[in-house]
Amino acid sequence: MRGKGLDYLRPGAALGVLLLAATANAASLTSEAGDAQRQQAELQAQIDAADDESRAMLAELRERESETRRLEQENARLVPHLVEQAEQLRRREAALDTLDATRQALPSLQASLVARLDTWVEDDLPFMQEQRRARVASLERALGDPDLDDAERMERILDVWRLELAYGMEMDAWRDHLVVADDSRPTRREVDYLRLGRIGLYYLTPDGREGGAWLAEEADWAPLDDQQRREVRKGLRMARDQRAPELLQLPVSQPLERENGPLSGEGGA
Structure with missing residues (x-):
């Protein structure tokens, strides 16, 4: 009877052992799964950190490339200026060499x-x-x-x-005195002068009845006729901004050099 009782209990004991073993295996699997998850999380964190570092390095690389291009452009712009400064320095040094003689x-x-x-x-x-x-x-x-x-x-x-x-590049008009030599003694009379650069010098009395053109070759004044005095009057108004510029037909004071030689006398002034 005792032996049969022991035989009867053996299958339940085996089942308990199996349950204990299954429970231990499940706990082990749960622990391993947790470890795997932690490892996976740590690995993902390392990957994310490496990715962030890579992006930072890429951004820095692009910044360095942009800075390099800017420096290259700046150098290209400065090179001509530096060459010019070097040439100026060379000329100054050459000038200093001849300064004493100068x-x-x-x-x-x-x-x-x-x-x-x-x-x-x-x-x-x-x-x-x-x-x-x-x-x-x-x-x-x-x-x-x-x-x-x-x-x-x-x-x-x-x-x-x-x-x-x-x-020599301007037209001018002003009022001054003209010294006229006669048989007795020189006299001074007020006249209006007209100058056309260095090619024509003329005068006209205020009443317009007398006028003259300076002839350099004769070093004297030559009288003007009625038409020429009218031209001088127009020139005086032009010089005083009272008339629009136009061509004046007057004798020139200085001989003009042309292909056929010196020219004096009547001409357009």
Whole structure:
């Protein structure tokens, strides 16, 4: 009887063992699944971190490429400027090499410019001679002025030259006195002057009845006829902005060089 009872209990015990084993296996599987999930999460985090780092490196690479292109463009823009600066430096160094010789020659050059200016004023049409001679005289004094340096002295000389050159490119009218020599003594009379650059100098009395044209070759005034005086009157109004510019038919004061040689007398001024 006792042996049969033991035999009867053996299948239940086996089932319990199996249940315990299944429970242990399930717990083990659950633990392994959790570990796998944790590992997968850690791996995903590592992948995400690597992805973020890759994107950051890519963004930095693009920024570096953009900066490189900007620097290349800046260098391309600066190269011509640097070449020009190098050329300027070379010219300055060459000028410094000849500076002593230039300084030694400068007083002679300045004196020559003033002398040529004096000759030009004396040989030119006789207009505003007092003012022009006074300018030349001031330059002659400046040549010997120890308070002026070479740059100031040269600037004064060039300023007067610019004024003289400008006379040849302008039309001017003004009222002044004309000295007329007669048999007894010179007389002064008020007249209106008209100057056309350096090719024509004329005068007209206020009443318009007398007028003259300066002839440089004769160094004297030649009388104007009625038609020529009307032309001078038109020229005076043009110079004073009272009439639109037009061609004037007047004798020229200076001989004009043409292909067939000097020309003086009647012509369009």
